[in-house]
Amino acid sequence: MTAAVASMEQEQDLARGELHNPSNGAGETDLELPFDAPPAAEDVELIRSAKELYKAHNYEECVAVLRRGGASGIPAAHTLLGECFAQGKGVKQDWASAAKCYRVGAMLGDPLGAFRLAACLQRDKGGTERNDKEALEWYQKAGAAGVTEALFRAGVICVDGKDLVSAMKLFLTAARNGHKGSAYNVAVLFQQISAVDKNAEAESVKWFMRSADRGSSRALNALGRISQRRGNMPAAVEFWQKAAQKGNAKAMQNLAICYLKGEGVEANAVEAVRLFRNAAELGNIPSQYNLSVCLLKGIGVEVPDAPEALLWLQKSAEEGDPEGCLLYGNILRRGESGAIKDEKLAHEYISKAAALGNKAAQAALLHLEH
Structure with a gap:
C-alpha cells in the first residue's frame, strides 16, 4: 500500500454569506x-x-x-x-x-x-x-x-448573473464601509484578473489584508497562499496559524502539511496530525484523507491505528475525495489493514476515483478491466 498526503488548499470561491435565517448563526x-x-x-x-x-x-x-x-x-x-x-x-x-x-x-x-x-x-x-x-x-x-450587508448580497446576485462589473462596484462600496466579506470578494475578483493585469495582484493583496484586519479567516488563508506562492513560507505559516485559530479548516489543512514537511516551521508530525484531526472533524475532506494516511502509516502517532484510519478513509471516499476513493478501493481489493476483501466494492471506489479525474485510478481501472 502506498499513499501520500493531499496538497494544500486555497480559498477559490467568492464569499457568499448565509441567507437570513433567524434560527441560525450566520458564520462570517x-x-x-x-x-x-x-x-x-x-x-x-x-x-x-x-x-x-x-x-x-x-x-x-x-x-x-x-x-x-x-x-x-x-x-x-x-x-x-x-x-x-x-x-x-x-x-x-x-x-x-x-x-x-x-x-x-x-x-x-x-x-x-x-x-x-x-x-x-x-x-x-x-x-x-x-x-x-x-x-x-x-x-x-x-x-x-x-444596510451594507445588502450591498454584499446584491453583489452576489450580480456574480450569479455573470455581471462582474456591477458586482465589483457593489462589493467595493460595501468594502469601503467596512464589510469584510465584500473586501474578500474584491480581493478575489482582482486576483482573477491578475493574470492579465499585473497591478491587480497588489490590489488583491490590499483587499485581502483589509478583510483579514476585519476578522476574515478566509482572507488570512488566502494571504497564506499568496505568501507561499512568493516563496515566503514563514509568512504563510503565520497567516495560516491566525486563520486556524479562527476555526478555518482549510488553513488547518495547509498548516498541518507545513508541520509535516517542515516548511516555514520546524517539522512536527504530532502537531500535523492534531491539525489534520481538527480539520477533519470540521468536515475538511482532504484532511480526512490525510489523517487516515497518517494513522495507517503511524505518522505522528505512537502506533498505527488501522480501524480509525479506515473510518476516516471511508468518509473521505464517500465525500468524493479522489485519492481517498483510490486508496480505499485498493485496500478493499487486497483486503489490507483489517478491511474485508471486497473486489466489487473496490471496483466501485476505483471507478469513482477515475471518474473524478485521478490518473492513477484511471490506469488501475484499465489494468483491472483487461
Whole structure:
C-alpha cells in the first residue's frame, strides 16, 4: 500500500454569506439583526419599548406594541413584527406572515424591511417565489439606505448573473464601509484578473489584508497562499496559524502539511496530525484523507491505528475525495489493514476515483478491466 498526503488548499470561491435565517448563526457575516439597528428618529420611543420587551423575553407584549406601531404607520414596526413571525416569538412561527410584514415595511421605506424581503425572495421563503431580479432591487434600496450587508448580497446576485462589473462596484462600496466579506470578494475578483493585469495582484493583496484586519479567516488563508506562492513560507505559516485559530479548516489543512514537511516551521508530525484531526472533524475532506494516511502509516502517532484510519478513509471516499476513493478501493481489493476483501466494492471506489479525474485510478481501472 502506498499513499501520500493531499496538497494544500486555497480559498477559490467568492464569499457568499448565509441567507437570513433567524434560527441560525450566520458564520462570517457582517449583518446586524433588526433589533440591534437604530430606528428612525420619530419612532424611537415605540421601537425602544419593543426592544426592551423583546430582550426581557416578553414576546407577546412586544408583538402587541409592534402591532400598534404598524397601525400607526411606523415602517420599522412592520419589519420587527415580521422578525417575530419569522422567529416564532410571541406568535406562531409563520414565514408567510413574516414576508408580508417585511414587504409592508419595505414599501413604507424601512431599509431593513427591504433587506429582509429581498432575503425571502432569494430563498423562496414565506410563499414568495424565488425572484433574484426583485431581490436585487430591494437589496439595492436597502444598501442605498445604509444596510451594507445588502450591498454584499446584491453583489452576489450580480456574480450569479455573470455581471462582474456591477458586482465589483457593489462589493467595493460595501468594502469601503467596512464589510469584510465584500473586501474578500474584491480581493478575489482582482486576483482573477491578475493574470492579465499585473497591478491587480497588489490590489488583491490590499483587499485581502483589509478583510483579514476585519476578522476574515478566509482572507488570512488566502494571504497564506499568496505568501507561499512568493516563496515566503514563514509568512504563510503565520497567516495560516491566525486563520486556524479562527476555526478555518482549510488553513488547518495547509498548516498541518507545513508541520509535516517542515516548511516555514520546524517539522512536527504530532502537531500535523492534531491539525489534520481538527480539520477533519470540521468536515475538511482532504484532511480526512490525510489523517487516515497518517494513522495507517503511524505518522505522528505512537502506533498505527488501522480501524480509525479506515473510518476516516471511508468518509473521505464517500465525500468524493479522489485519492481517498483510490486508496480505499485498493485496500478493499487486497483486503489490507483489517478491511474485508471486497473486489466489487473496490471496483466501485476505483471507478469513482477515475471518474473524478485521478490518473492513477484511471490506469488501475484499465489494468483491472483487461
